[in-house]
Amino acid sequence: MxxxxxxxxxxxxxxxxxxxxxxxxxxxxxxxxxxxxxxxxxxxxxxxxxxxxxxxxxxxxxGRILSIDTDPIEVTPSDDRRLIVDAFARYRISDVVQFRQAVGLGGERAAESRLEGILNPQIRAVLGSEGVTSNTIISADRAELMARITAQARTRAAPLGLEVLDVRLKQTALPEQNLDATFARMRAEREREAADEIARGQEAASRVRATADRTVVELVSEATRDAEITRGEADAQRNAIFAEAFGADQEFFEFYRSLNAYQRALKSENSTMVLSPDSEFFDYLKSDQRPASDR
Structure with a gap:
């Protein structure tokens, strides 16, 4: 026991x-x-x-791939349009001994704080570099900028025993004080575009109207020309008939012309005509003669 x-x-x-x-x-x-x-x-x-x-x-x-979200920071691209950006990074502990020596008892939380201190300056430096505009940052071309930020952050994080795998922008926004000015500029640009469209429309309408007016003038001119030609041909034909009739019976032609003169002179209007009774104008009214064809 x-x-x-x-x-x-x-x-x-x-x-x-x-x-x-x-x-x-x-x-x-x-x-x-x-x-x-x-x-x-x-x-x-x-x-x-x-x-x-x-x-x-x-x-x-x-030992897995870790993620860190940076706080929003303000950057100023080369076109002086300030932007508020925030990013996230993917990283991992590549050298655990170097990591321990660098962060000590702080562990992963201390590493994230120091990594954010590396990422934010690199984001500001790359996005604020010469030739980088706000349009570049918000367009698909920013992939090349993210690659530059990743490469520079990887170099500076290596002494911490960390390997930065990727850096991406999550959100890009304008500072609150710049929103009104930006909206006003956007409104002015849209109004200018609308004015240009209206001016182009009016120019096109003027061209169409001028073409239509020219077409009308050409059609009227052609119609007037054709009418004058037809009228001239008709007058020529009429004169030919009169000439033929005059040549066939001169007395009948004179009789016809006298009747036309009577018709024009003796209209039912309030007019006065003073003539001598033996005037030649009334020869056919007082004569008993008949045309040679009626004798």
Whole structure:
């Protein structure tokens, strides 16, 4: 009984010591074995690992790809149109020993703070560089700008044991005080475009109207010319008939002309005509002669 009473606690103590000396490294983690703050072993492969109980401790870090969102910052592109941008970055711990030495006990939270201190200056530097306008930043061409920011941030984050994989802009907006001026400028641009469209429409309408007026003048001129030609041909034909009739019977032609003169002179209007009774004008009214064809 005495041996059992002594042996059982010893077994429990040995089991506890063995259990405290074994730890498991998850495939999503990287682990450091520390002894009095000094790095004694690096465990990056998943599986069982060992440490000295009570003397050594295990510090675990995330081995996956991590994300960080930066606070909104103001940038001034080369066209002096200020913008508010915020970004996010993808990164991972590439060298766990260097990471531990750089951030110490602060861990991943301290690393994010220092990484944000790297990202924001690089975003300002690239987006504010010469030749970069606000239109470039908000267009599809900003992919090249993001690649530049990523490359520069990767170089500056390497001493922290971090690898920056990608940097992207989440949102691009105008400062509140610039919105009214921007909207006014946009409204002025749209009004100018509308005025240009109206002017072009009026110009096109004037061209159509001028073409129509010219067509009318040409059609009227052609119609007048054709009418004058027809009228001239008719007059010529009439004169030919009169000439033929005059040549056939001169007295009848004179009789016809006298009747036309009577018709024009003796209209039923309030007019007065004073003639001598023996005037030649009334020869056919008082003569008993008949045309030669009626004798």
């Amino acid at each position: 005495k041996k059992s009473a002594i042996l059982l606690p010893a077994i429990v103590l040995v089991g506890a010591v063995l259990m405290s000396s074994v730890f498991i490294v998850d495939e999503r983690e990287k682990a450091l074995v520390l002894q009095f703050g000094q790095i004694k072993a690096v465990k990056e492969e998943p599986g069982l690992a060992f440490k000295i109980p009570l003397i050594q401790e295990v510090v675990r870090y995330d």
